[in-house]
Structure formats: structure tokens, C-alpha cells
Amino acid sequence: MKNKKFTKIAAGLCFVISGVLFALAKSGFVKSEDAVVVTTAGTEDVPVDGSAASEEQTVFVHVCGAVKNPGIYGLSAGSRIGDAIDAAGGFTADADTDSLNLAQPVSDSQQVRAPTLGEASEQADGKININTASQQQLVTLPGIGESKARAITDFRTEHGRFEKPEDIKKVPGIGDSVFERIKNDIKVD
Numbered sequence: 001m002k003n004k005k006f007t008k009i010a011a012g013l014c015f016v017i018s019g020v021l022f023a024l025a026k027s028g029f030v031k032s033e034d035a036v037v038v039t040t041a042g043t044e045d046v047p048v049d050g051s052a053a054s055e056e057q058t059v060f061v062h063v064c065g066a067v068k069n070p071g072i073y074g075l076s077a078g079s080r081i082g083d084a085i086d087a088a089g090g091f092t093a094d095a096d097t098d099s100l101n102l103a104q105p106v107s108d109s110q111q112v113r114a115p116t117l118g119e120a121s122e123q124a125d126g127k128i129n130i131n132t133a134s135q136q137q138l139v140t141l142p143g144i145g146e147s148k149a150r151a152i153t154d155f156r157t158e159h160g161r162f163e164k165p166e167d168i169k170k171v172p173g174i175g176d177s178v179f180e181r182i183k184n185d186i187k188v189d
Helices: 002-027 081-087 117-121 146-159 165-170 176-182
Strands: 058-065 071-076 111-114
Touching: 058 081, 071 081, 081 111, 146 165, 165 176
Parallel strands: 058 111
Antiparallel strands: 058 071
8 A cells, every 4th residue: 555655656756846847948947858857667757848748759878977967868769879978967077088989879778887087998999808897897888787787797607708709698688689789899808
């Protein structure tokens, strides 16, 4: 009973917050594309612009690392990593601004992690060594979130080193489609 009441309260708060964001966007105080969209499980998504349904699909991207305002952002389908970084307020002063391909398209539920200069130097050729990368480094790959990064490191611990990049497909949850997205960003040594 308490969970239903909590869900109703959370849904109401999301609705109120969306209404406030809509009013601020209409007043010009906040641009709707800069607003963070937060949803609660069991509630329907309410677009920031207040419309009941949007013709344009929204993808939600977790932007973290060396950005000014880390968080989850709703972006238009077809947006690029550069758009995600902009939505998070841009890079911080210690960010390695050349380490990400800002033109790369983002996908729903992707994590975009902006590395610092120190982190980026560890991967000088721009590729992540899947045999030595930490979970934090693995989540910078497109389509690799925290659970898949953990699955990769667990698989590596249990089965040993990957012999070739394609071997990453042996990890549960990483199939051909994910491999196609990351194959140019990974290596084995």
C-alpha cells in the first residue's frame, strides 16, 4: 500500500516539476533542450515542453565525468555526443576535450563519460584495452553501461584474457550489434 502511495506521490511530483519546467521554458528563463528530464518507474514520461506526445523520439543519455553538470538528459533522436556534452553544461577545465568523438551519434540509455586529461593519457591511441580496462573506462564505450562493464571484468576474471577484440562477444549481453558499435574503439594487448 505504501509503494502505491509513494508511486502516486512521485508521479505527482514529476508532473509538477514538468509543469514548472514547461513554464520556465515558455518564459525563456530555461531552454527546454537544456532541462534534465527525470522519470520515476511506473509513471509515464512527460516531455519537458509540456506536449502530450512528441513526434520526435527522445533518447535518454547519462552524461558524467569531466562535465559541469553530470546527469541524465533527454535528447532528440539523432543527437551527437557533442550535444550530450553541451546539455551537461560543457567540459570542465580538466577534461580531455579531444578524447571523445563529438560527432558520434548517441543511443538511448548510453553513458557518455568525458575523461580527464590524466585518464585519457592512459589510452593514448584512443582505443581501450579490454584486457586491462577498468569498469570506469569500459563505460565510456558506446552501448556499454555499468552492468555490461561489470560483466566484462567478471568474464575476464573468470575466463582470462581476450585473445582478439571479437572475443568480447563471449560476454553475456554483448552480441554482434554492441560489438559493431565498439569494435573500432577497443583493442587487446
